[in-house]
Amino acid sequence: MSYAREKLIEEAVRVLEEQEKMGKKGVSLVVIGHVDAGKSTLMGRLLYDLGRLDEKTKVANERGSSKAGKSSFSWAWGLDGTTEERERGITMDIALQSMSTPHRQITILDAPGHKDFVPNMISGATQADCALLVVDASTGEFESGFGRGGQTREHLLLVRSLGVSQVIVAVNKLDQVNWDKDRYDDICDQLRPFLIQSGFRESKLRFAPVAAMMGVNLAECEGEEAKGLLEWYSGPTLVDMLDKLEPPARDLKAPLRIPISNVFKGSGSGTSISGRLCGGVVQVGEKLRILPGDETAVVKNIYVEEETVPWAAAGSNVMLQLTSVDPVYLNIGNILCLPTELVPLATVFTARVIVFDIEVPITSGAAVELYHHSKDVPATVTKLLATIDRGSGNVLKKNPRVLAKGISAEVQITLRPSGYSGVARPIPLEPFTVSKDMGRILLRRGGETIAAGIVSEIFA
Amino acid sequence: MKQVNKHIDKHGVGHVTLRPEDDQDMWHLYNLIQQGDLVRGPAVRRVQSVSATGSTDSQRVRLNLTLQVSSVLFSAGDGEGAAASNDPSSSSTATSTASLHISGRVTSENPHVRMGAHHTLDVETNRDIRIEKDPVSGSQHVWDSVSLGVVEQSIVPGRGAEVAAVVCGEGQAVFCLLSEHMTVIANRLKVNVPRKASGSQHDAGLNKFYSAVYDGITRHVPYQTPELKAIVVASPGWVRDAVVDYVQAEATKRGNKALATALRTKLVKVHVNSPHVHSLMEVLKNPQIAAQLNETKFAREGMALDKFFKMLGSDELRAWYGPDHVSFAVDRAAVGTLLISDELFRASDPGLRKKYVAMVEAVQQKGGEAVIFSSMHESGQRIAQPTHRNRRDSDISSRRRGRRSRGGSVQW
Numbered sequence: 001m002s003y004a005r006e007k008l009i010e011e012a013v014r015v016l017e018e019q020e021k022m023g024k025k026g027v028s029l030v031v032i033g034h035v036d037a038g039k040s041t042l043m044g045r046l047l048y049d050l051g052r053l054d055e056k057t058k059v060a061n062e063r064g065s066s067k068a069g070k071s072s073f074s075w076a077w078g079l080d081g082t083t084e085e086r087e088r089g090i091t092m093d094i095a096l097q098s099m100s101t102p103h104r105q106i107t108i109l110d111a112p113g114h115k116d117f118v119p120n121m122i123s124g125a126t127q128a129d130c131a132l133l134v135v136d137a138s139t140g141e142f143e144s145g146f147g148r149g150g151q152t153r154e155h156l157l158l159v160r161s162l163g164v165s166q167v168i169v170a171v172n173k174l175d176q177v178n179w180d181k182d183r184y185d186d187i188c189d190q191l192r193p194f195l196i197q198s199g200f201r202e203s204k205l206r207f208a209p210v211a212a213m214m215g216v217n218l219a220e221c222e223g224e225e226a227k228g229l230l231e232w233y234s235g236p237t238l239v240d241m242l243d244k245l246e247p248p249a250r251d252l253k254a255p256l257r258i259p260i261s262n263v264f265k266g267s268g269s270g271t272s273i274s275g276r277l278c279g280g281v282v283q284v285g286e287k288l289r290i291l292p293g294d295e296t297a298v299v300k301n302i303y304v305e306e307e308t309v310p311w312a313a314a315g316s317n318v319m320l321q322l323t324s325v326d327p328v329y330l331n332i333g334n335i336l337c338l339p340t341e342l343v344p345l346a347t348v349f350t351a352r353v354i355v356f357d358i359e360v361p362i363t364s365g366a367a368v369e370l371y372h373h374s375k376d377v378p379a380t381v382t383k384l385l386a387t388i389d390r391g392s393g394n395v396l397k398k399n400p401r402v403l404a405k406g407i408s409a410e411v412q413i414t415l416r417p418s419g420y421s422g423v424a425r426p427i428p429l430e431p432f433t434v435s436k437d438m439g440r441i442l443l444r445r446g447g448e449t450i451a452a453g454i455v456s457e458i459f460a
Numbered sequence: 461m462k463q464v465n466k467h468i469d470k471h472g473v474g475h476v477t478l479r480p481e482d483d484q485d486m487w488h489l490y491n492l493i494q495q496g497d498l499v500r501g502p503a504v505r506r507v508q509s510v511s512a513t514g515s516t517d518s519q520r521v522r523l524n525l526t527l528q529v530s531s532v533l534f535s536a537g538d539g540e541g542a543a544a545s546n547d548p549s550s551s552s553t554a555t556s557t558a559s560l561h562i563s564g565r566v567t568s569e570n571p572h573v574r575m576g577a578h579h580t581l582d583v584e585t586n587r588d589i590r591i592e593k594d595p596v597s598g599s600q601h602v603w604d605s606v607s608l609g610v611v612e613q614s615i616v617p618g619r620g621a622e623v624a625a626v627v628c629g630e631g632q633a634v635f636c637l638l639s640e641h642m643t644v645i646a647n648r649l650k651v652n653v654p655r656k657a658s659g660s661q662h663d664a665g666l667n668k669f670y671s672a673v674y675d676g677i678t679r680h681v682p683y684q685t686p687e688l689k690a691i692v693v694a695s696p697g698w699v700r701d702a703v704v705d706y707v708q709a710e711a712t713k714r715g716n717k718a719l720a721t722a723l724r725t726k727l728v729k730v731h732v733n734s735p736h737v738h739s740l741m742e743v744l745k746n747p748q749i750a751a752q753l754n755e756t757k758f759a760r761e762g763m764a765l766d767k768f769f770k771m772l773g774s775d776e777l778r779a780w781y782g783p784d785h786v787s788f789a790v791d792r793a794a795v796g797t798l799l800i801s802d803e804l805f806r807a808s809d810p811g812l813r814k815k816y817v818a819m820v821e822a823v824q825q826k827g828g829e830a831v832i833f834s835s836m837h838e839s840g841q842r843i844a845q846p847t848h849r850n851r852r853d854s855d856i857s858s859r860r861r862g863r864r865s866r867g868g869s870v871q872w
Contacts, residue, residue: 082656083663084698092697093656116696116733264654264661274657331652360773363781367738367842378736402772416738446742447696447733 005281012252012281012313024100027247028107028276028317030128030164032121032155034145035113037136038172040091042212043110044075046238049219052099053078075213079110092117094124094261096274096317098305101243105305107317113151115447122158122442123261123374127276127317130166130245131159134212135187138176142187146194148357153194154449157356160199161452162440165248167195168206168241175211179228184209208238250314255341256280257438258288258320259373263330270300270323271330275374277318278437280338283311288322288336290329291343291428297325297336333375335428335438343438345426346458347415350385351441353453354408361402362411362450370413370427371442377427381443383412403451410456413443431455461485461614464588472602475592476611480585483536483558484641487836488614489583489591490534490560492607495808496599498592499562500526501581507572521572525579527564528598535559536644536836557644559583567597600810604817605824606832607805613641623753624681625692625743626673628699629735631665633673635680636740640757642836645737646680649673670706677707683722690752691722694730694743704729728752740838741765761839764799764831790819798823798830801843805832 019025031039044061047053061077070089073080079095080086095110109124125131135142135152145152156167169191177183188207196202210217214225219239221229257278266272282288286299301321302312312318322330337343355362362368362381370379387396390408403409415424432439432454439455461478468474475498480486493499503525508518536558563580566573573579583589593599593607601607623638631653635646651672653665682688693700704727711719730746732739743749744762753759772779780789789795804816820830833840 081659084702085656088698096657114697116731119734262655262657263652264657327652332655360769361776363769363772365781365842369734369736376734378738402776404773444734 008281008283008311009252012311016250016252016313023103024105025103025247026105026107026316027130027245028109028128028315029130029132029242029245030109030111030121030125030159031132031134032111032125032151032159033113033134034136034141034151034155035090035115036141037113037134037145037152038212039113039134040076040079040095040110041073042075042134042170042172042210042218043095043097043108044078045212045215046218047078047097047099047108048075049215050099050101050239052097072213090114093120101239103243104245106242106245107305111155113155115149115151115154118151118154118158118444118447118449119371119376121155122162122371122376125155125159125162125164126259126373126437126440127261128159128162128164129248129315130168131156131164132242133167133169134172135169135191137171137174137183137187137209141173142190146190153357156195156198156200157452158442158449161354161442163436165200166204166245167200168208168238168245169195170208170210170212170238172210172212174209174229175214175216175225179209179231181232206241208236208241209233210238247315251279252281252313254279254314254435255343256282256288256336256338257343257435258282258318258336259375260330260332260334260336261374263327263332265327266319266321268301268321270321271297271325271327272319272321273330273336274317274319275336277312277314277316279314279435280341281311281313282318282320287339289339289342290325291335291337292345292426293329293334295325295329296339297322297330333373333427335373337428343428343430344458346429346455346460347424347426348382348412348459349429349455350410350412350457350459351453351455352388352408352410353443353451354390355403355405355451356449357405358448358450359405361404363402366445367416368413368443368445368450370415371444372427372429372440375427376444377425378416379443380414380416381411382414385410385412411453412459413441429455429458431457461488463611463615465590466611468603468608472604473594473596474603475590475594476603477588477590478611478614479588480583482585483644484639485585485614486534486558486560486583487536487642487834488610489589490532491610491802491806492591493529493532493562494593494599494601494806494810494813495529495531497529497601498526498567498590498594498597498599499529499564499581500524500568500590500592501562501583502587503579503581505573505579523570523572525566525570525573525581526568527562527579527581528567529562529564531563533561533563536642558642601813604814605821606817609832622682622685622687623690623692623749624683624688625694625740626677626681626703627732627735627737627739627743628673628693628695628703630697630699631669632735633669633676633703634735634737635676636737637680637682638740638758638837641834643740643758643838644836647676649676666702670703671710673703674707674710678716678719683726684718688722688726690728690749691726692728692730692743692749694732694739695735696731696733699735700729700731738838738842741842744839757834758837758839761831761833761837764797765833765839765843767797768799787815787819790822793822793826795823795826795828798828799833799843800830801833801835801840803835803840 033039062074065074073089085092091112097108111121111124216226217237221237258275260273260275262274287296289296300323302309303319364384366381369376384400386398387400388408417424430438443451465477507521510516560583566577593601625636627634632650634648637644651669654661656662730743732742807813823830833843
């Protein structure tokens with residue numbers, strides 16, 4: 001049965017409030033960190049400890065990985081599903097899992113750490129409310145991950161720019177440094193100033209010493225292996241911390257926006273897509289417009305956590321089964337919205353950006369890749385309009401010649417033409433003031449993120 | 461291109477007759493022919509005659525026409541021509557896909573076409589074309605150092621370094637052909653690959669993608685031509701390894717010996733950071749490629765541009781861009797290397813062109829180096845952005861939007 005829109009929103013608000021009273025809040029978490037920090041292993045172990053990964057699969061993974069001569073990857077295999085990931089022992093794309101702690105229903109997005117797959121990591125981070133940063137405590141490894149060219153910094157800046165404000169830092173592999181408390185404190189002390197400088201509030205930071213492979217201090221901190229840690233640590237376990245993550249306020253009254261992060265052939269008829277609702281509510285039977293483009297699709301089924309539901313609200317990661325549409329019109333990076341509340345399409349727009357730590361400054365005409373949700377398109381920074389004081393928002397200098405590192409600026413960005421026509425294909429975009437989720441962009445060049453920003457005005 | 465005839469006096473007035481041979485030559489001609497020039501070339505014209513009884517009779521006449529140019533349209537063979545012929549064998553012969561249309565009014569007397577009638581010449585390869593720049597006959601331009609430079613470059617024998625590059629990412633690939641003066645995007649392909657969350661569909665999608673790339677290579681990469689120096693497969697991650705493995709296995713399986721040999725001898729795998737066309741710049745920076753392409757124009761361009769951006773970062777006061785700043789620096793004889801886009805010399809306003817030509821000459825006289833970037837290369841497009849601050853877009857897009865019509869000339 002379907003509701004009128006207003007009724008549906010009322011119903012959604014009511015149910016969500018009820019859920020909150022019951023104490024099971026939904027929150028999504030992206031797992032980030034430098035390559036080989038142990039993100040997938042940690043998640044694999046955690047899923048097992050929480051009973052989400054059954055014994056049979058675990059044994060199969062152990063057997064499989066030791067057969068391949070990579071027994072240390074057995075936990076990671078719980079998340080790294082593709083042949084290539086397993087062969088190379090590296091996560092290449094986001095793995096989506098869910099788990100449940102006493103007070104939270106957590107959607108986990110396990111991000112790849114390798115720098116070539118940052119685009120996939122961005123696609124995952126746009127779907128998250130909170131982040132879990134995994135750092136490798138073993139000698140030299142933390143330093144290389146945290147240093148220049150390491151992914152620790154880039155990932156943190158990325159998630160912060162995408163609106164994530166809560167971070168839990170899991171200091172992993174402490175068993176390899178004999179549970180050295182000094183090492184742990186040292187790492188925390190190095191990370192904390194950077195996190196605060198990046199815009200995270202100290203009150204929202206949590207640190208947890210863990211050893212993922214052995215499962216120490218993940219769900220529980222006891223037993224033989226944990227002895228070294230228990231000597232000096234008596235704080236909460238990682239799961240305790242996860243259980244206290246605060247989901248951000250969901251805007252149910254906002255227009256519906258679903259950025260598509262995956263398209264595949266689900267069971268049954270039609271085509272399935274997955275993604276996270278950035279705003280609004282969607283229900284079965286509704287007709288959705290696919291942007292960019294003129295096509296529409298009808299929602300046949302909605303799945304949340306692998307269960308069918310009659311409707312889903314902002315903030316939930318959903319899988320939609322769509323019918324009455326040719327799958328060729330569904331592409332990763334498209335946005336679904338109601339035909340009455342369309343997202344504006346943009347090829348030229350201005351944005352307020354913060355320039356990251358880059359060596360070559362940004363000039364007008366710089367060729368960049370523009371990241372917006374799961375989409376990346378080639379673009380050009382066409383005009384440097386002004387540099388801006390970050391605190392007050394005042395204009396410091398009009399028409400600057402270059403943008404060096406650390407500067408905030410107002411710039412004009414134009415999408416580059418792709419294809420034969422010489423005309424740039426527009427992408428759906430909204431000013432930050434209208435929709436926060438739809439107004440955040442990232443600029444990358446030559447494999448590093450050079451700036452993050454928010455859309456201020458759309459021209460064409 | 462072959463130079464058939466050249467007659468230019470000391471004031472730069474005169475004519476040059478050229479015989480274009482391939483795509484690049486079309487590009488050179490596009491850079492040479494300007495509004496107001498007189499161009500003489502072979503044309504096909506439908507001539508109608510009305511008999512005394514009123515019945516009409518029309519026939520196609522082949523004749524040489526001289527036009528006073530009003531507009532020139534260039535269109536690189538953006539794969540459309542190649543895509544239209546799905547016959548894989550067509551790739552083995554290097555086909556000319558670029559086209560050049562010159563429109564204007566007929567200025568020479570001839571038995572079939574009235575003076576002043578409009579005509580559009582469709583320039584074909586191996587047909588002589590004469591370009592005359594003479595202010596007396598109405599041309600606003602003369603042969604200056606830059607246009608003579610273009611003629612000189614264009615008649616150097618040999619087709620220059622030819623490289624085919626496949627820039628790919630998971631599910632998308634771009635096939636590019638690089639020659640000395642231009643980069644042609646032969647084809648783009650996109651295959652929807654379900655992401656890993658969807659289990660086995662991911663692998664199935666990837667296989668579909670690989671086989672599409674294989675087809676793309678057989679169709680768009682002229683692997684049989686000996687001029688082809690290298691076949692570059694570039695991608696982030698490990699896509700290139702998977703693609704190359706697949707293509708090699710497939711070539712062996714299908715018994716495509718020519719492709720297998722070409723891959724064995726000419727294949728280079730390069731890591732780039734993004735699957736977009738502008739990654740070609742990174743390809744050119746790769747030492748293995750740079751060594752092979754040493755001394756070619758686009759390798760030089762890439763290096764010069766790289767140096768410029770590095771200097772902009774490290775020593776900001778020594779690197780300047782934008783027409784005002786640059787002409788300021790040229791006036792003070794302070795320019796060591798001038799990077800300038802050929803786009804600027806196509807300015808229809810003769811004053812503007814003169815200004816830029818003077819700029820190049822001034823730099824060269826003072827012992828500096830002037831690098832003229834081809835806007836058909838990635839590097840040239842990048843440089844076109846900063847220099848064009850004020851009058852960007854209009855030129856670039858009008859060129860790319862050039863209509864394409866092949867076979868016979870267009871008539872009005």
